[in-house]
Amino acid sequence: MLKSAGSAGHTCGIAGFAAIVLVLVACLFATHPAFAQLESIEDYPDVIDARVTATPQRARLIIDLSGPTEFAIVSLDKPNRIAIDVKAFELKILAPADVAGKGIVTGYTVEMAEKGRARTMLTLAEPAQVQQAYILDAVADQPARLVVDIITATPQEFATKVASDLAASNANQGTAPVTAPTDPGTHAPITATRPLVVLGPGHGGVDNGASAPNGTHEKDITLTFALQLQKVLIDSGRFDVALTREDDTYLSLNERVDLARQNKADLFISLHADSFQQPEIRGASVYTRDENATDVLDKVLADGENRYDIVAGFSVPQATPAVMDI
Numbered sequence: 001m002l003k004s005a006g007s008a009g010h011t012c013g014i015a016g017f018a019a020i021v022l023v024l025v026a027c028l029f030a031t032h033p034a035f036a037q038l039e040s041i042e043d044y045p046d047v048i049d050a051r052v053t054a055t056p057q058r059a060r061l062i063i064d065l066s067g068p069t070e071f072a073i074v075s076l077d078k079p080n081r082i083a084i085d086v087k088a089f090e091l092k093i094l095a096p097a098d099v100a101g102k103g104i105v106t107g108y109t110v111e112m113a114e115k116g117r118a119r120t121m122l123t124l125a126e127p128a129q130v131q132q133a134y135i136l137d138a139v140a141d142q143p144a145r146l147v148v149d150i151i152t153a154t155p156q157e158f159a160t161k162v163a164s165d166l167a168a169s170n171a172n173q174g175t176a177p178v179t180a181p182t183d184p185g186t187h188a189p190i191t192a193t194r195p196l197v198v199l200g201p202g203h204g205g206v207d208n209g210a211s212a213p214n215g216t217h218e219k220d221i222t223l224t225f226a227l228q229l230q231k232v233l234i235d236s237g238r239f240d241v242a243l244t245r246e247d248d249t250y251l252s253l254n255e256r257v258d259l260a261r262q263n264k265a266d267l268f269i270s271l272h273a274d275s276f277q278q279p280e281i282r283g284a285s286v287y288t289r290d291e292n293a294t295d296v297l298d299k300v301l302a303d304g305e306n307r308y309d310i311v312a313g314f315s316v317p318q319a320t321p322a323v324m325d326i
């Protein structure tokens with residue numbers, strides 16, 4: 001798979017931008033589960049792994065499970081936290097990885113709160129709320145997982161949620177804490193699954209990408225385009241969208257791919273706005289993953305694009321074979 005049109009374009013100062021290049025890595029996304037009712041603690045799945053990715057606008061928690069389960073979510077203050085309980089038999093993780101990225105979730109813990117109930121506690125940098133939460137069945141080489149998307153909230157929204165969760169908890173006193181699949185409030189129902197699209201605005205930071213005669217840099221065009229595309233996709237209500245960068249920062253190719261993989265992206269779209277020597281050439285190109293990359297032009301273009309990792313001091317040979325393929 002490759003990223004965009006080639007190195008000649010990136011170094012040609014006389015050329016105009018000719019194309020927005022979309023690189024699509026399509027992955028199958030899971031359909032929602034129709035999991036069996038969990039009758040006893042012995043039936044509960046194990047928590048295999050957990051990870052959190054955060055940006056200033058949103059965060060995503062993924063809990064890998066040995067099978068589908070039921071969950072409940074509560075907001076807590078002093079300090080601001082969101083607790084996610086899942087019906088689980090036991091924890092199979094030793095130490096969950098640190099939060100990837102910087103943003104609204106600064107840390108988290110995973111522990112057995114009591115027999116049959118694993119609690120993941122997210123520490124919030126600011127008031128936040130659950131945008132959606134859902135269970136995915138195991139698919140291909142990926143285990144079943146709980147996905148919880150967190151977005152920012154106003155202090156009032158957060159305080160309201162804390163109060164209503166507390167009231168609900170008091171009303172339930174004397175009953176088991178997790179007794180049924182729980183819809184996290186006003187958000188998508190438990191069976192809703194929106195595929196995650198990760199947008200990768202090309203270049204950034206010290207890596208300007210191509211430059212137009214008027215001095216506009218490719219990195220700014222790709223970011224502006226990505227932010228608009230994000231809005232369109234989110235407004236459609238059909239997709240969840242994350243960006244590999246939301247400002248003028250540089251991410252190595254490895255970091256971008258890692259972000260997409262950590263998020264278990266269903267689709268990764270790398271955005272570029274390339275220049276070309278002949279100004280009459282315009283339009284859009286879409287490249288999709290080619291496992292074999294037999295096309296000579298594809299290879300030249302991919303080599304040219306991926307070479308830009310060197311600009312910020314990273315060398316391509318460190319990349320894994322899978323990344324080099326992109």
Ligand SMILES: [Zn+2]
Pocket residue numbers: 004202203209210218272273274305
């Ligand atoms: Zn580019």
